[in-house]
Every structure is written in C-alpha cells, then in structure tokens.
Amino acid sequence: MSTPPQPGAAFLLAQVGAHAAARFAERISEVGVDPPDVGLLRMIASQPGRSQQSLAEQLGVVPSRVVVLVDGLQRRGLVERRRNPQDRRNHALHLTAEAEQVMTRIRELASTHESDICAALDDHQRAQLTELLGAIAAQQGLTPGVHPGYRRP
Amino acid sequence: MSTPPQPGAAFLLAQVGAHAAARFAERISEVGVDPPDVGLLRMIASQPGRSQQSLAEQLGVVPSRVVVLVDGLQRRGLVERRRNPQDRRNHALHLTAEAEQVMTRIRELASTHESDICAALDDHQRAQLTELLGAIAAQQGLTPGVHPGYRRP
DNA sequence: TATTGTTATACTCTATAACTATA
DNA sequence: TATAGTTATAGAGTATAACAATA
Numbered sequence: 001m002s003t004p005p006q007p008g009a010a011f012l013l014a015q016v017g018a019h020a021a022a023r024f025a026e027r028i029s030e031v032g033v034d035p036p037d038v039g040l041l042r043m044i045a046s047q048p049g050r051s052q053q054s055l056a057e058q059l060g061v062v063p064s065r066v067v068v069l070v071d072g073l074q075r076r077g078l079v080e081r082r083r084n085p086q087d088r089r090n091h092a093l094h095l096t097a098e099a100e101q102v103m104t105r106i107r108e109l110a111s112t113h114e115s116d117i118c119a120a121l122d123d124h125q126r127a128q129l130t131e132l133l134g135a136i137a138a139q140q141g142l143t144p145g146v147h148p149g150y151r152r153p
Numbered sequence: 154m155s156t157p158p159q160p161g162a163a164f165l166l167a168q169v170g171a172h173a174a175a176r177f178a179e180r181i182s183e184v185g186v187d188p189p190d191v192g193l194l195r196m197i198a199s200q201p202g203r204s205q206q207s208l209a210e211q212l213g214v215v216p217s218r219v220v221v222l223v224d225g226l227q228r229r230g231l232v233e234r235r236r237n238p239q240d241r242r243n244h245a246l247h248l249t250a251e252a253e254q255v256m257t258r259i260r261e262l263a264s265t266h267e268s269d270i271c272a273a274l275d276d277h278q279r280a281q282l283t284e285l286l287g288a289i290a291a292q293q294g295l296t297p298g299v300h301p302g303y304r305r306p
Numbered sequence: 307t308a309t310t311g312t313t314a315t316a317c318t319c320t321a322t323a324a325c326t327a328t329a
Numbered sequence: 330t331a332t333a334g335t336t337a338t339a340g341a342g343t344a345t346a347a348c349a350a351t352a
Contacts, residue, residue, distance in 0.1 A: 007298060009279055010173050010263070010270045012286035017170015018301040019293060020163050053333060062321060067335060089328045089333040110163070117163045120292035121285060126162055129285045132278055133165035139273035140172060145160060148171040189342095206310060215344060220312060242310040242351045 020117050021149070027109045031102050032076060038106060039147055040069050041095065044079060045103055049092040058143070059150040078102060173270050174302070180262045184255050185229060191259060192300055193222050194248065197232065198256055202245040204237075211296070212303040231255060 007015070025035050033041070043055060052070060056063040070093065073079040078099040081091040095103070118126045142148070160168070178188050186194070196208060205223060209216040223246065226232040231252040234244040248256070271279045295301070 008263070008267045009283045009286065010177065010267045011298075011300075012283060012290060013166070013170045013270065014174040014177065015170070015295060015300050016286050016289050016293070017166045017168070018174070019290075019295055021167040021171070022301055024163065024167065051333075063334070064322085064336085065320065068320085087329070087333085091334075110161070114161045114163045117166065117289065117293070120288040125285055125288075128281065130162045130165060132274060132282045132285075133162065133169050135273040135278075136169050136270065137165060137172075140169070140270070142168060142172055145164075147164075147168050148175055204310075216311070217313085217345085218343065221343085240310085240352070244311075 020113075021147075023117065024110070024113050027113055028106060030109065031105055033073075033078075033102070033106075035147065035149060036069055037073060037078075039150070040066075040073065041078065041099060041103060041106075042145065044093050044095055045099075048094050049082075051090045051092065053090070055093070059146060060143075061150045065150075073099075173266075174300075176270065177263070177266050180266055181259060183262065184258055186226075186231075186255070186259075188300065188302060189222055190226060190231075192303070193219075193226065194231065194252060194256060194259075195298065197246050197248055198252075201247050202235075204243040204245065206243070208246070212299060213301075214303045218303075226252075 021035060028034070028038060039059070040055065043058065044050060052066045053063055055061075056066045059066070070079055070081065070091075074081065077096055080094045080096055082094060084090050084092050118129070121129065137144070174188060181187070181191060192212070193208065196211065197203060205219045206216055209219045212219070223232055223234065223244075227234065231249055233247045233249055235247060237243050237245050271282070274282065290297070
C-alpha cells in the first residue's frame with residue numbers, strides 16, 4: 001500500500017514560504033533591490049550607525065558577505081559608510097535620504113504583498129495564521145525579523 | 154513616527170518556511186540526498202517510467218537541469234535510466250531497490266521533521282495550520298507537492 | 307525538420323582565507 | 330597582538346545555447 005502524497009504542515013510551510021519569498025522578490029525588484037538588501041536596509045533603519053561586524057553577527061553571516069551587500073547598496077546610493085573618528089577601523093552605516101523614500105515604497109509593496117498572499121483568508125483566519133506561525137517561530141528559536149536566507153557561517 | 158517591526162503573515166511564512174526547509178535538508182543529508190533530489194525521487198516513485206522532459210515541465214525547470222539532478226541520483230545508485238525501445242530518444246526513469254529503502258527512511262525522517270517543526274502546536278492547531286496553508290497554496294495556484302525551489306525557466 | 311537528451315559555458319551567490327589599516 | 334573591513338579565490342547551483350542522436 002503506497003503512502004498517499006498528502007503534504008503535511010512542514011512541506012506546505014516550505015512550499016508556501018518559498019512562494020511568498022519569490023513573489024516578494026518580484027515586487028521589490030521595482031525599486032532595484034532584492035530580499036537580502038531589504039533585510040539589511042531594515043536593520044540599518046532601525047539602528048543607524050551600526051557596524052558591519054554587528055550586522056554580520058545578527059544575521060548569522062560571515063563579515064565578508066556584509067561587505068558585498070553594503071557595496072551594492074552603496075552603489076545604488078542607499079547606504080553611506082561613515083568612518084568612526086573614535087575608532088577609524090569601523091564603518092558606521094546610515095541610510096541616505098533616497099533610501100528613506102525607498103523604504104516607504106517597500107512598506108507599501110510589503111502591505112500589498114501581504115494582502116495578495118493571504119487573499120484566500122478572511123481577517124480572522126489571517127490573524128490565526130499569524131499567531132500559529134509566531135508560535136512556531138518562537139519555539140524554533142528564530143530571531144524576530146531575520147530571514148534564514150542568510151545562512152550561518 | 155517609525156513603523157514598529159511587527160512581522161506580518163507573509164514574512165513569517167517566508168521565515169518559518171525557509172527554516173523548515175533548511176532543517177529538512179539537514180535531516181535528509183543522513184541518506185546523502187538534498188531537497189531537490191527528494192522532490193525528483195518522489196515524482197519518479199509515483200509515476201515510474203517518466204521521461205526527463207515531462208519532469209522538467211512539471212517542475213518548471215529547464216531540461217538540462219534535470220540531466221544534472223538525474224546524473225547525481227544515478228551516481229548514488231538510486232535511479233536508473235532505461236532506453237525506451239519504442240522511442241530511443243527518451244529515457245524512462247525508474248527507482249532502484251536501494252531507492253525504495255531510501256524512500257522509506259525519508260518518509261520516517263519527514264514524519265519526525267513534521268513533529269519537530271510543529272512542536273509548539275497541539276493537534277487541533279496543527280490541523281488548523283495545515284488547512285490555512287492549503288487554502289493559500291490552492292488560491293496561489295501552487296502545484297501540489299512541487300516545491301518552488303525549482304525555479305521557472 | 308522536430309524532439310530528447312547532453313555538453314559546454316557562463317553567471318550568480320556564498321564561504322574561506324589571506325591581506326590592509328587601524329588599534 | 331587583536332580587530333574591522335576588504336580582496337582574492339574557489340565552489341555550488343543554475344540558466345543559456347550549441348550539439349548529437351533519434352524520430
């Protein structure tokens with residue numbers, strides 16, 4: 001007797017999660033950034049002046065990867081590296097004025113994205129889903145706001 | 154006034170989904186395969202004798218990628234390519250006896266994985282989550298059982 | 307001429323390790 | 330000597346396009 005291919009919650013999570021991530025990537029390509037960029041921009045926005053090392057640590061990523069990501073954002077004029085006069089080794093990261101506008105647009109896109117992905121659910125179900133996922137995330141020890149797309153070094 | 158970083162359902166989906174996928178990849182590494190391998194093995198198991206073209210189409214992937222994946226599975230002794238005497242251009246794909254055993258083990262690992270990922274939920278909540286995710290998957294037009302990790306060509 | 311599968315090639319992403327400059 | 334950041338390099342994964350065999 002063969003096992004019927006009834007996907008469980010874990011497979012559905014991976015499937016729907018990857019779909020949601022891919023659709024989000026499509027949307028934000030409008031402003032010329034990709035999901036890792038957005039993660040970094042959000043972290044810099046919430047704590048301006050952070051060093052690349054501290055970002056690497058929180059993301060669970062090797063510092064040389066942050067260099068590449070920040071290079072890209074700097075080329076696009078979204079992030080500034082400012083030498084810290086107290087310790088000229090480290091770079092304080094700040095968003096540019098343009099980045100503030102871009103972040104506003106990203107928040108709009110994220111909101112549309114949210115509605116799109118949850119189009120099958122009513123408000124109650126959406127709240128329920130958020131609660132269930134939040135419980136899993138907490139129990140699994142996921143860092144709030146940090147996407148595991150950044151891999152551990 | 155700054156927007157509080159309250160992650161919505163879409164972000165949680167992407168975050169938890171990527172986590173689930175990564176954990177599953179760890180588990181199945183025990184039998185020397187990775188998630189794309191498992192997807193292919195499952196498809197061949199449910200419809201033995203399929204051609205590489207038909208797999209490529211269902212996965213939404215370029216045929217040359219299927220070549221590489223099947224090469225790997227063949228090297229590991231899990232898949233056989235059999236020339237079709239009627240049309241000697243195409244290769245009918247079949248699982249080996251070893252692959253049947255490996256699939257049994259993978260099903261065990263998937264079951265453990267499922268319990269692990271849903272450890273924060275009781276049975277009722279787990280059923281609820283599965284239902285909500287199923288509704289999203291259907292409304293978003295996702296192919297049942299096909300992980301979007303295989304990208305569209 | 308069209309189709310199945312393959313190879314050759316190139317591009318992207320990411321990690322490792324060596325290196326520079328500051329401390 | 331230790332630390333922040335950078336560069337150079339290599340490996341994995343994947344797509345594109347040219348190609349071989351068969352129809």
